[in-house]
Amino acid sequence: MGVYAAELSVTVTDSKNRLLPNIVVYAEPLDKSSMPNEAAPLDHSAVMDQIHKQFVPHILVVQKSSWVNFPNSDSIKHHVYSFSPAKSFELRLYDGGKAKPIQFEKAGEVVLGCNIHDWMLGYIYSVDTPWFAKTNKQGAVTLDLPDGDYQLKYWSPLLQNADKDKAIQLTVKGDKQQTIQLNDELLPALADYENNDELTDY
Template sequence: MILRYAILISALFSLSLQAARLDVSLKTSDDSVLPGTVVYLTSAQPLPPASEGATAEMDQVNKQFKPHILVVQKGTQIRFPNSDSIQHHVYSFSPAKTFELKLYKDHHPAPLPFDKAGQVELGCNVHDWMLGYIMVVDTPYFTQLNKQGQASLDVPAGDYTLHIRHPRIQDDAASLDQAVTIKGNQQVQLRLNQPLLPGADDFEDQDEFSGYE
């Protein structure tokens, strides 16, 4: 028994020595930043699934989705509370998740499972200008860029594919995927080639986001 625990401790210590940090920064074609951009790593090797009972939350605040972009691991349950004092009718027709929820101030529907990787675009049947996104990724290694356009991921050393996603990015998806071999702490600096699609601040409340995918 003592030998078994010693082997386990040794294995865990070895894994901790192999852990590394990947720092990612992104600049747009006009040298600005794009906070909220989703950054994640996938691998040809099996990755840990979402923990049992993993949950996240997509709220409605001041007639907007909050957060505007939510990233979760496949298998996560997502709650849709309504912090506004008015009714919302949230829906998605995205292939990764199709659903409808009529939300009232004091109504708390059961969380929905998100079991398919992909981008889920959210709308509201009551307020056409409301638009939100859920990025469902098949990996536990994900984060989002901060206001400085930077993010960090702590992962085991190994071979990965780095992915960058945001609904305003027009660059081809293939150009946003980059093979990386992580052996120790390292940095990756990326730059977009195409201009961004219009952002939420470029629209009035009564406008529909017909050009914003």
């Protein structure tokens, strides 16, 4: 892989050419020997907050081996957990910023829940590369990465089977534009729940 930075501009659309926001896009170099290790250290933890009984952001993407902090900005307690193979953990009932940061040593999808508020659902997606981002409202993302050969991958919890585990082989040499068009429409997102929890003291 070369040492010159290039700008890879990616647009993600569905099968009907509609622009898709909040899609994780990441580039894995075919030669990982020269890939820099830029995982967030403990003193620069990524943040998955809890605001208005929701995980914020709904989807957090981090580099493998990064640490994630789980503050609770609500005035009530939460009990965060995950049973995902990529990271299984539990942060028992707590409020404020008392929870210890968690390290995500493996790549993959981690589904978050709260034992107190069943509707709370969030995702942490850990990738084995420092070049990643989520698409904006226009379905676009820009990655600054060295010239070289890559697999361009994408992820969302709403992908259907035809679009899971897909990758695009591409060579980056200077600035480049790439469109990712899904084969299927995204699965419908879960409806928002009303904040009518009876356990107001927790």
